[in-house]
Amino acid sequence: MTDMTTLYAHFAARIDAVLDALEMEGALPPGTDRSNVAVEPPRDPAHGDLATNAAMVLAKQAKSNPRALAETIVSHLERDPDVVSLDIAGPGFINLRIEPDAWRREIAAIAELGDAYGRSAMGGGKRVNVEYVSANPTGPMHMGHCRGAVVGDALCGLLEFAGHTVTREYYVNDAGGQVDVLARSAHHRYREALGQDAGELAEGLYPGEYLIPVGERLAGEFGDRYADAPTSEWLPLFRTRAVAAMMDMIRADLALLGIHHDLFSSEAELQAAKKPEEAEAWLRARDLVFDGVLEAPKGKAPPEDWEPVELPLFRSTQFGDDQDRPIKKSDGKWTYFGADLAYHFQKAESADALIDIWGADHAGTVKRIKAAVAALTQGAGRDVPFDVKLVQMVKLLRDGEPVKMSKRSGNFVTLAEVVEEVGKDVVRFTMLTRKPDAQMEFDFAKVVEASKDNPVFYVQYANARIHSTLRKAKEQGIVPSGDHLDQLDEAELALVREAAQFPRVVEAAATAREPHRIAFYLGDLAAAFHSFWNAGNDDPSLRMIQSENETLSAARLFLAAQIGQVIRNGLAILGVEAVEEM
Structure with a gap:
């Protein structure tokens, strides 16, 4: 491994070369599908350093017994100078033990690659459009938006680190009834700013104080021109101005989290460009939209005012839905589904894959919108994979008690307030410490707690501890060096084994579209480092700095520096700063 190829990549390539040879020998058919072949650590470390399932997943194609194919693969792998021993386990797994020097070379690879360690070309530059946040432009960001953001x-x-070209998109829902409510709310604040007695805020309007500055700006711009004017005269104008003001506020709130979108797409502009009509025509031409009567609500008697109405319906039952879905309302306006369908059709024109991050309350619409996108893109001769990730809400607590609402917002806790209190990095990392579809509690006291039970602190502290040790060594004139890595024994190499997982974790996380895997991995790596560090408290011979053995100290410090490098690379993927002092 002389070209800085990472260890797992090296052995994956080695096994791939063996499979090439088996194809040439006739033991495998030409063009054997190897997509499910994996090289990974065995579940039990006592079984070896690496394991491959190659014989298990290829035996059917080879028309062979898995153990027999494993024996053939082993006969080739035995020639690899880095392989110490091979063992066939169970029905055909192959376990490998490798030379300790292979792990030492991995330390050098981390140092050589630096910030690029773990980067992958697996994405091949494919264009992925990720739409996230897309909160209604009716107020500041709140903690209900935070986790998805x-x-x-x-x-x-993560996808960029794995070699994809990514577009970060925000869909501005500025064509629905909620923006009319926003405009009316802004008009109320506008009249207040003019000194008029606007009375109590009408029921249904947005009560937050965040609209007061909007009203003041409108008063400064227009004076009393629209104070008593008919609604039709000011509503479109106030809607445009209020949405623009809300989007400025939302961008500022997201910036507090280090989030910046590449593209903001307007639903109103989409509809003005007749994109929904275009999508409807496309689907009608393929008999996927038809005019039909929507079924009465199921499970209960229809409301007294319910009447069967003929509407344009998408044939979502062809794709597993329980009924066909309307793309227009009875008044001729587009349904949310109809507008979303057209929006995704537009996105797919300039992407190789689409990913949406939605709140869990939208779970019921996933199947039908995925079906519609598949129909549209495949009908256009392109297969654009579309994935939806659902995110559960976050329950805010303070010392175990529910957090009270915010005065500024009127009925929720703003994102800005939370970031101001605990910091961007704490918020970001905490949101990734559980799978997004699992319930989460965010306790203001616990997320800033300096203990190993707080994963944010535990990972940050590992990096800070490494930098503190390097500073202390520098004061003593000891410089980290990769020239004496032969001084490192099994205890230190166990740390390298953990660090060496990073490139394969990146690829697995990117393939699964699951960035929380990086946070989980960093927790494991930090735990391994802290464990090694703490062992030095009980056994002085295990401490990083050995004043009477400078070469061992230099090697251990070099190893520590590379563990820190991997931690920094992982945190960078998650948008979290790696602090050097705590």
Whole structure:
């Protein structure tokens, strides 16, 4: 491994070469599908350093017994100078033990690659559009938006690290009834700013104080021109101005989390460009939209005012839905589904894959929108994979008690307030410490707690501890060096084994579209480092700095520096700063 290829990549390539040879020998058919062949650590470390399932997953194609194929693969792998021993386990897994020097070379590879360690070309530059946040432009960001925002942004970072070209997109829902409510709310604040008695805020309007500055700006711009004017005269104008003001506020709130989108797409502009009509025509031409009567609500008697109405319906039952879905309302306006369908049709024109991050409350619409996108893109002669990641809400607590609402927003806790209190990095990392579809509690006291039970602190502290040790060594004139890595024994190489997982974790996380795997991995790596460090408290011979053995100290410090490098690379994917002092 002389070209800085990472260890797992080296052995994956080695096994691939063996399979090439088996194809030439006739033991495998030409063009054997190897997509499910993996090289990974065995479940039990006592079984070896690496394991491959190659014989298991290829035996059917080879028309062979898995153990017999494993024996053939082993006969080739035995020639690899880095392989110490091979063992066939169970029905055909192959376990490998490798030379300790292979792990030492991995330390050098981390140092050589630096910030690029773990980067992958697996994405091949494919264009992935990730749409996330897309909150209604009716107020500031609140903690209900936070988790999806972080998951989406971290996923973008992960996909870029894995070799994709990523577009971060925000869909501005500025064509629905909620923006009319926003405009009316802004008009109320506008009249207040003029000194008029606007009375109590009408029921259904947005009560937050965040609209007061909007009203003041409108008063400064227009004076009293629209104070008593008919609604039709000011509503379109106030809607445009209020949405623009809200989007400025939303961008500022997201910036506090380090989130910046590449593209903001307007639903109103989409509809003005007749994209929904275009999508409808496309689907009608393929008999996937038809005019039909929507079924009465199931499970209960229809409301007294319910009447069967003929509407344009998408044939979502062809794709597993329980009923066909309307793309227009009875008044001729587009349904959310109809507008979303057209929006995704537009996105797919300039992407190789689409990913949406949605709240879990949208779970019921996933199947039908995926079906519609598949129909549209495949009908256009392109297969654009579309994935939806669902994110559960976050329950805010303070010392175990529910957090009270915010005065500024009126009925929720703003994102800005949370970031101001605990910091961007704490918020971002915490949001990734559980799978996004699992329930989460965010306790203000626990997320800033300096203990090993707080994963944010535990990972950050590992990096800070490494930098503190390097500073202390420098004061003593000891410089990290990779020239004496033969001084490192099994205890230190166990740390390298953990660090060496990073490139394969990146690829697996990117393939699964699951950035939380990086956070989980960093927790494991930090735990391994802290364990090694703490062992030095009990056994002085295990401490990083050995004043009477400078070469051992230099080697251990070099190893520590590379563990820190991997931690920094992982945190960078997640958009979290790696602090050097705590």
